Each structure stands twice: as C-alpha cells, then as structure tokens.
Amino acid sequence: IDKINNGLAGGNVVFSFEFFPPKTEEGVENLFDRMDRMVMHQPAFCDITWGAGGSTSAVTLDIANKMQNMICVETMMHLTCTNMLVETLDGALDSVKSNGIQNILALRGDPPHGQDKFVTIEGGFSCALDLVRHIRAKYGDYFGITVAGYPEAHPEVIGEDGVASEEAYQKDLAYLKEKCDAGGEVIITQLFYDTDIFLKFVNDCRQIGIKVPIVPGIMPIQNYKGFLRMTTLCKTKVPAEIMAALEPIKDNDEAVRAYGIHLGTEMCKKILAHDIRTLHLYSLNLEKSVLGILQNLGLIDFSRVSRPLPWRPPTNSKRT
Numbered sequence: 559i560d561k562i563n564n565g566l567a568g569g570n571v572v573f574s575f576e577f578f579p580p581k582t583e584e585g586v587e588n589l590f591d592r593m594d595r596m597v598m599h600q601p602a603f604c605d606i607t608w609g610a611g612g613s614t615s616a617v618t619l620d621i622a623n624k625m626q627n628m629i630c631v632e633t634m635m636h637l638t639c640t641n642m643l644v645e646t647l648d649g650a651l652d653s654v655k656s657n658g659i660q661n662i663l664a665l666r667g668d669p670p671h672g673q674d675k676f677v678t679i680e681g682g683f684s685c686a687l688d689l690v691r692h693i694r695a696k697y698g699d700y701f702g703i704t705v706a707g708y709p710e711a712h713p714e715v716i717g718e719d720g721v722a723s724e725e726a727y728q729k730d731l732a733y734l735k736e737k738c739d740a741g742g743e744v745i746i747t748q749l750f751y752d753t754d755i756f757l758k759f760v761n762d763c764r765q766i767g768i769k770v771p772i773v774p775g776i777m778p779i780q781n782y783k784g785f786l787r788m789t790t791l792c793k794t795k796v797p798a799e800i801m802a803a804l805e806p807i808k809d810n811d812e813a814v815r816a817y818g819i820h821l822g823t824e825m826c827k828k829i830l831a832h833d834i835r836t837l838h839l840y841s842l843n844l845e846k847s848v849l850g851i852l853q854n855l856g857l858i859d860f861s862r863v864s865r866p867l868p869w870r871p872p873t874n875s876k877r878t
C-alpha cells in the first residue's frame with residue numbers, strides 16, 4: 559500500500575505483474591528468468607498465486623521467498639482458506655514473514671477439483687473475511703492485506719443469463735466493504751473485458767464508503783481457447799465487438815495476441831482517463847503481451863532499462 563500510495567502521490571501510474579507456479583522445475587527456472595527481465599521495468603510489486611485447495615503451497619512459498627530475496631521485487635503471496643487448517647495457514651504466514659514478505663492477497667479460494675461447492679473444513683475458515691480478520695488478529699499490522707473484488711459480482715451469484723441480480727451484486731459489495739473494514743487495504747479485481755462495468759463497480763464501491771485503491775485486473779487475450787476457457791470459468795461478460803474481432807483470427811495465435819495487446823491498451827487508456835492510475839496485469843507467466851500494453855501506454859521504455867540484475871546464482875546451479 560505504501561508503494562501504491564507513494565507512486566500515486568508522485569503522479570505516476572502504478573503497475574504490477576501476476577504469476578502462477580509452474581508445474582515443473584524447468585518451468586520454475588524459466589519463470590525466474592522471465593521475472594528478472596520483467597522486474598527491470600519496475601513494477602510496484604509482483605504476486606504469485608496459490609493453487610486451488612493449497613495444491614501448490616510448497617512451490618508457491620518457495621517462489622514467493624525467492625521473488626522477494628533473489629529477484630528482489632516487492633512480493634505479494636496469494637493465500638486461500640480452501641482445505642486449509644488454521645495451523646497450516648499460520649505455517650505459510652510464518653514462513654513468508656521470516657523471509658521478509660509483507661504482502662498477502664487473502665482469499666477464500668475455489669472448491670477443490672471435482673467439488674462444485676465450497677465446503678468449510680473442520681477447524682478451517684469459511685470466507686476471505688475470516689482470513690483477513692485472523693491475519694490482523696494474529697500478525698497485527700505486519701502484513702499489508704489485499705482482497706479480491708468482483709466487478710460483475712462473484713461467479714457463484716451470476717445467473718444463467720450471465721448477470722447477477724441487483725440484490726446479489728449489492729450483497730457482494732457490502733461484503734467487500736466488510737473485508738476492507740476488517741483490514742483489506744487494497745482491492746484487486748477479477749478480470750473483465752467490459753471497462754464500463756469496472757468503472758461502475760468503482761463508483762458503486764465509493765458510494766458505499768470503500769476508500770481503498772481498487773486495482774483493475776487486466777488479462778490480455780493471449781490465445782483464443784484460453785480466453786474462452788477463462789471467461790467461461792469466471793462467467794465474464796464479453797462485449798459482442800470483442801467476439802466479432804476475434805472470430806476471423808481465432809486460429810492465428812499471433813494475430814490474437816496482437817489484438818489482445820491492442821484491446822488491453824485501449825481498456826487501460828480508458829481506465830487511466832478516469833484517473834484510476836493503478837493497473838494489475840495478469841501475465842499468465844508470459845511477458846510479451848503485458849509489456850506490449852505498458853509500452854503502448856508509454857509506461858515502460860525498453861531502451862532505458864537500466865536496473866542492474868540482482869545477484870543470481872548461475873542458471874545451471876541447483877537452487878536451494
């Protein structure tokens with residue numbers, strides 16, 4: 559939050575990159591190399607996701623610790639309550655704390671694969687609000703806490719017609735305010751492709767007294783199938799003109815990526831024009847699209863990357 563506030567106070571646009579834990583050791587090595595290159599563009603922070611149901615907990619913890627101490631970037635680790643005993647959550651929090659990480663994205667999480675409803679395990683938490691309260695109660699102000707926000711309401715309350723009822727949307731907003739009142743200092747949103755929905759959401763949050771930065775989560779379209787999978791999973795509204803633009807190029811990955819950069823740039827321009835100067839870029843562990851958008855916006859300049867690489871062991875050595 560300090561980095562966001564300082565950036566905004568200095569009149570800057572604050573941006574950040576999200577990554578997920580790769581499945582193989584080689585993938586992790588590649589990710590660190592990519593992060594090194596991306597971090598040279600000076601994001602305010604980078605974050606690493608927590609696999610559904612804690613499935614990646616060991617890898618996520620390891621990557622988070624190395625991001626903070628080896629890549630040397632301000633790091634935020636996602637943490638979900640699904641299938642996690644309080645002692646296990648504390649184990650993760652103690653581990654990142656001992657490694658100097660000060661930022662947590664506190665989430666409920668989705669049901670584990672094969673289960674369609676979230677079920678609270680015995681001795682576990684039932685929602686992100688429980689986790690936010692717990693972190694504040696046990697760790698005081700040590701952690702900066704971010705929470706998730708849903709411009710179209712949480713997918714669980716989005717109906718067959720693709721929209722949430724006004725009542726469900728308002729309930730979701732009121733609950734988001736509770737998460738902020740309990741200690742959430744930043745909101746990062748679910749991906750969206752209709753920028754007007756995001757702008758309305760920000761306005762609605764402000765109307766009910768949510769004052770914290772609301773950071774739009776921007777996911778550049780990088781390939782057609784992945785885009786369809788993600789928007790279906792998250793029940794994201796896709797404006798007709800986007801589908802129309804994609805239809806003739808859907809089998810051409812290069813053209814889809816170029817369109818994704820163009821669309822992402824236009825979305826960000828509109829957001830920035832409304833004086834919202836924070837951007838969170840879902841990188842999907844790839845650099846071209848997110849850097850392409852930032853370059854189009856004039857926020858990074860490849861010819862002026864001067865940050866020396868932080869110390870790294872030779873790439874063929876085993877990381878411990």
Ligand code: FAD
Nearest residue numbers: 607608610636665666667668685686706712730733747748
């Ligand atoms: P909550 O904030 O607990 O809310 C879930 C839903 O329940 C909302 O509709 C809320 O309104 C409702 N609700 C809960 N409690 C109450 C209450 N007391 N009163 C009223 N309504 C209530 N998933 C992962 O597994 N790993 C990740 O790393 C990850 N990262 C994410 C990052 C972002 C930015 C976002 C937006 C989502 C991420 N997710 C991740 C997905 C997330 O875990 C799911 O969307 C999950 O279903 C909800 O998590 P939450 O923290 O938003 O839940």
